[in-house]
Amino acid sequence: MRITIAFLLKKSKKREDRTYPVYVRFTFNGKRAELSTKLFVDQNSWDISKERMTGSSSLAKTTNNRLDKVASNILDIYNQFEAGNKKFDVVDIKNKLCGIEEEHGIVEMFGVYMNTIESNIGKGFSATTLKHYKTSKNRLLNFLSDVYGKKEWNLSNIGYKFINDFDVYLKSKYNNSVNTAWCYHKHMKKVLNIAVAMDYLSTNPYVKFQVKTEQPKREFLTQKELKRIRKKKIEIERLAIVRDIFLFACYTGLSYADISKLAKQHIRIGNDGKNGLL
Known part of the structure; x- marks a missing residue:
């Protein structure tokens, strides 16, 4: 759906010099927005059907050129939003026209x-x-x-x-x-x-901003300590499995995250004829 743009005199805001402010109204997807163009026109110099000033005076030419530029800016903004493939509405167009950029948090x-x-x-x-x-x-x-x-x-x-x-x-x-x-x-x-x-x-x-880190102090188990853990008799099967997984990690260097992903299909017969990890 294309955007429609119209210009009108705001009759409710008549000034002392008997001129009226010119507003631009644009409609898109059933919603509309209005903005003042900051231009003022005498009612007798306004062509309602053409939505422009009548006559060929310098004031009429300047005013009409400025109205054309407002319409062109709105169309440019609309086309930018269309090309962006993002959802938008008349409020987004109005904010962009007023120089109000969308903030993100x-x-x-x-x-x-x-x-x-x-x-x-x-x-x-x-x-x-x-x-x-x-x-x-x-x-x-x-x-x-x-x-x-x-x-x-x-x-x-x-x-x-x-x-x-x-x-x-x-x-x-x-x-x-x-x-x-x-x-x-x-x-x-x-x-x-x-x-x-x-x-x-x-x-x-x-x-x-420089984010600092510190080298953590790591304690290492000796071969003697690992042997004691391996030979430790554990009656509770669940804890015995945890001990075996810990030892497996120590001997292979695999992290817990990698061990947790291991499955039967990762076990293969090695060149020595024994089972090994793929």
């Missing part, structure tokens, strides 16, 4: 990316990844509520202070370590990269 962007993850579980994403992003989103919501008394925060207002406040909040409210806080920052940085890719932001605010 950080919580909204978390939702956008989480929908992508959920739609692609098993196709490059896992349910665990989605769970971690849900936790990060909840931390962000709590931060916005506790620190700013808000439920959303515009992307354009995210800067160094916002990220630093979030960092302080994580470490004070939840007593998060540097590395745990880094995980939440990693998720928010990823979401903001999505916003940049969607042209909602020009640059990622994290370019000005």
Whole structure:
């Protein structure tokens, strides 16, 4: 459905000099919006059928040219929205015409990316990844509520202070370590990269904020300790299985996430004639 554009005199706003303001009315999908063109015309100089000033005076020519430009701007905006393949209405056109850009928020962007993850579980994403992003989103919501008394925060207002406040909040409210806080920052940085890719932001605010990490101190089991665990007699079958899985991880170097995905079809006969992992 095409947009229709009309110009009319606003009779209810007659001025002392007996002129009326010219309004533009545009209709799309059964809805309409009106805006003042900031032009004023005497009723006797207005052609209702042509929706333009009559005569060939310089005032008439200037006014009509400006009205043509208003109509052209509305059509240009309409065509831009049409080419974008996104749903829009007359309010979007009106806001664009007035220079009011649509604002997007950080919580909204978390939702956008989480929908992508959920739609692609098993196709490059896992349910665990989605769970971690849900936790990060909840931390962000709590931060916005506790620190700013808000439920959303515009992307354009995210800067160094916002990220630093979030960092302080994580470490004070939840007593998060540097590395745990880094995980939440990693998720928010990823979401903001999505916003940049969607042209909602020009640059990622994290370019000005350095997120630090610390090398964790890891304890290693000796061969003697592993042997003691292996030979330990465990009466409870469930715990014995857990022990076996732990030892399997130690001997193979596989992570728990990888071990949890193992199935019978991954077992093959090796060159030595014994069973082995594929």
